[in-house]
Amino acid sequence: MPKKAFRIKPPEPEIEVNKPREQSMWQNPWNFSLLYFILMFAFFYFFQASLGEQRQVIPYSQFQEYLNNNQVAECVVSEKKITGTLKIQDEKGRPKLFSTVPLKDDVLVKQLNQHGVKYTVRYDDNWLNNLIFGWILPMLFIFAIWGFISRRLGSMGGNFLNIGKHKARIHASEQTKVTFEDVAGVEEAELELEEVIEFLKNPQYFQRLGGHMPKGVLLVGPPGTGKTLLAKAVAGEAGVPFFSISGSEFIEMFVGVGAARVRDLFDQARKKAPCIIFIDELDAIGRQRGGPLSVGGNDEREQTLNQLLVEIDGFDTSKGVVVLAATNRPEILDKALLRAGRFDRQIVVDKPDLQGREAILKIHTKDLELANDVDLHLIARRTPGLVGADLANVANEAAILAARRRREAVTTKDFEDAIERIIAGPEKKHNSMGKEEKHRVAYHESGHALVAVTVPTGEPVHKVSIIPRGVGALGYTLQLPVKEKFLATKLELLDQVAILLGGRVAEELAFGDVSTGAQNDLERATEIAHKMVCDFGMSDKLGPRTYGKKTVSPFLGSVTTEDRNYSDESAELIDQEIGRIITESHQRVLDILQEKRQSLDLLARTLEEREVLSGDEVEEIITEAVEKKTD
Ligand code: ADP
Ligand code: MG
Ligand code: ZN
Numbered sequence: 001m002p003k004k005a006f007r008i009k010p011p012e013p014e015i016e017v018n019k020p021r022e023q024s025m026w027q028n029p030w031n032f033s034l035l036y037f038i039l040m041f042a043f044f045y046f047f048q049a050s051l052g053e054q055r056q057v058i059p060y061s062q063f064q065e066y067l068n069n070n071q072v073a074e075c076v077v078s079e080k081k082i083t084g085t086l087k088i089q090d091e092k093g094r095p096k097l098f099s100t101v102p103l104k105d106d107v108l109v110k111q112l113n114q115h116g117v118k119y120t121v122r123y124d125d126n127w128l129n130n131l132i133f134g135w136i137l138p139m140l141f142i143f144a145i146w147g148f149i150s151r152r153l154g155s156m157g158g159n160f161l162n163i164g165k166h167k168a169r170i171h172a173s174e175q176t177k178v179t180f181e182d183v184a185g186v187e188e189a190e191l192e193l194e195e196v197i198e199f200l201k202n203p204q205y206f207q208r209l210g211g212h213m214p215k216g217v218l219l220v221g222p223p224g225t226g227k228t229l230l231a232k233a234v235a236g237e238a239g240v241p242f243f244s245i246s247g248s249e250f251i252e253m254f255v256g257v258g259a260a261r262v263r264d265l266f267d268q269a270r271k272k273a274p275c276i277i278f279i280d281e282l283d284a285i286g287r288q289r290g291g292p293l294s295v296g297g298n299d300e301r302e303q304t305l306n307q308l309l310v311e312i313d314g315f316d317t318s319k320g321v322v323v324l325a326a327t328n329r330p331e332i333l334d335k336a337l338l339r340a341g342r343f344d345r346q347i348v349v350d351k352p353d354l355q356g357r358e359a360i361l362k363i364h365t366k367d368l369e370l371a372n373d374v375d376l377h378l379i380a381r382r383t384p385g386l387v388g389a390d391l392a393n394v395a396n397e398a399a400i401l402a403a404r405r406r407r408e409a410v411t412t413k414d415f416e417d418a419i420e421r422i423i424a425g426p427e428k429k430h431n432s433m434g435k436e437e438k439h440r441v442a443y444h445e446s447g448h449a450l451v452a453v454t455v456p457t458g459e460p461v462h463k464v465s466i467i468p469r470g471v472g473a474l475g476y477t478l479q480l481p482v483k484e485k486f487l488a489t490k491l492e493l494l495d496q497v498a499i500l501l502g503g504r505v506a507e508e509l510a511f512g513d514v515s516t517g518a519q520n521d522l523e524r525a526t527e528i529a530h531k532m533v534c535d536f537g538m539s540d541k542l543g544p545r546t547y548g549k550k551t552v553s554p555f556l557g558s559v560t561t562e563d564r565n566y567s568d569e570s571a572e573l574i575d576q577e578i579g580r581i582i583t584e585s586h587q588r589v590l591d592i593l594q595e596k597r598q599s600l601d602l603l604a605r606t607l608e609e610r611e612v613l614s615g616d617e618v619e620e621i622i623t624e625a626v627e628k629k630t631d
Pocket of ligand 1: 183184222223224225227228229230326360363387388389
């Protein structure tokens with residue numbers, strides 16, 4: 001058993017922290033126990049009352065008779081009822097109980113005294129009765145119906161009783177505890193935000209020095225790089241309230257609600273100045289108005305956006321309100337938002353480099369018990385392209401694996417497995433691949449690996465595996481760059497195409513037939529070839545120019561729109577050139593693999609046996625095969 005429990009962090013709540021959920025009475029346990037209590041109370045009351053009814057109800061004349069016969073032991077007299085016990089006993093030997101309805105009888109007291117009956121008088125003003133039947137039960141009933149209705153409406157999309165009054169939704173979290181200590185790898189952004197912090201700490205002083213504060217600061221960068229985190233850290237560092245809302249929250253089913261919310265948000269913020277208003281996922285409202293991407297429901301969004309512009313223009317920075325916003329799609333934002341006096345300052349929060357990744361890992365492993373062999377620098381090297389959120393995930397996943405393996409500390413192995421899980425998806429527990437298919441996948445992956453170690457600019461092979469992972473990956477070859485790259489040369493791109501084709505060509509050679517397994521490889525190879533021709537000007541025939549006017553999302557890498565700006569002849573040439581790159585690469589790979597057939601066979605056989613090979617093992621097998629050949 002591990003002595004030390006690992007601290008496993010639950011996934012960080014997004015900015016939801018600041019968004020109190022409107023609770024219906026059914027979600028609040030307090031309401032529930034109160035209801036329960038009242039019901040129990042009512043139940044006992046009825047129970048008691050019904051016990052009372054078990055008394056024998058007798059006519060008043062009968063009561064008079066008992067009285068005159070000296071048979072009444074004691075009684076309680078009230079306006080509407082006389083109850084009491086008789087001196088007669090019932091079958092079980094207990095005194096008989098009775099109740100009767102009295103007349104207006106002036107001589108009753110006299111009679112009672114005469115016969116020595118012990119009597120009490122009670123007024124019928126039953127406050128308990130009144131309370132329960134007059135107030136509590138009807139109110140409960142109303143609450144129940146109201147709860148039911150609002151739940152129904154809630155599930156229909158909007159709480160219509162609250163239109164335009166969403167004050168409850170936006171809360172100043174008094175203090176975010178996040179500081180720059182919790183953020184790493186984005187030093188430049190931190191540096192730029194330093195000024196905002198200074199300003200928030202002391203707006204008057206800042207202004208006296210002639211400082212001019214921008215109203216809006218836009219954080220742009222790929223998802224998961226820590227934009228939301230940075231915004232919180234700014235509030236934390238400056239020690240000011242943090243009002244946050246996500247762009248998508250503004251968009252409601254009812255027209256006008258979004259705009260009302262914007263107004264509310266700014267109203268509240270103004271009262272708490274200095275403070276930060278943070279609008280996450282700004283692109284959800286800030287899209288180009290009437291742009292090519294707008295589909296349906298535009299009125300609401302445009303109204304919201306207009307209101308936002310009005311508010312930003314209308315407030316005075318000297319009060320100390322700063323609007324921060326974040327987006328990963330700056331290219332689709334409405335130009336009006338980016339104009340001077342609005343979000344005119346943009347801060348790029350980019351993917352972390354090697355050092356940044358190491359620093360981020362340090363933050364996220366500070367609560368973990370690390371084994372001595374763990375070198376965060378090495379782990380950072382193994383995770384090119386991963387962003388802060390991924391790295392947080394890696395650390396968490398490694399801790400979970402270590403705990404599951406009953407280790408006392410998280411080891412390098414745990415980190416490696418965690419990285420693979422994050423990059424390639426979770427291993428499939430049930431390997432349902434048949435023998436035939438396994439054979440084929442082994443050849444396919446060996447093909448990739450062999451080409452990767454052969455071509456001059458191929459990045460070192462780190463691992464080859466034929467254990468299915470994630471969605472649809474039957475096997476994979478993992479390469480790791482020696483150092484971070486920001487440019488790619490034509491030769492490097494051609495080598496990449498060759499590595500991608502390696503799997504398909506290995507299948508051709510070994511089976512004389514191809515499978516569907518290469519689809520993704522072919523797609524990627526074609527895309528590289530297409531970019532070489534159309535975007536990078538790497539085709540001699542078409543020359544150093546670009547074809548097609550594209551709007552590419554700089555952080556997501558996806559093309560959002562494309563205008564064709566070339567002739568039909570050029571289109572034909574482009575097709576030809578892409579085709580030529582692929583065919584020539586195919587021939588090149590065929591030559592490589594034919595020449596190294598022994599290596600390919602041995603690699604595939606070993607891979608099929610062991611299912612996973614490390615980079616070193618791959619090298620060994622290849623040298624072994626070469627030696628055999630020369631024997
Ligand atoms: P974004 O808003 O850019 O999509 P988030 O700020 O929501 O990314 O990041 C999600 C989580 O990932 C953070 O809560 C934090 O745990 C981790 N994270 C992301 N970037 C960093 C970073 N630069 N330094 C430390 N942790 C980070
Ligand atoms: Mg975010
Ligand atoms: Zn492949």
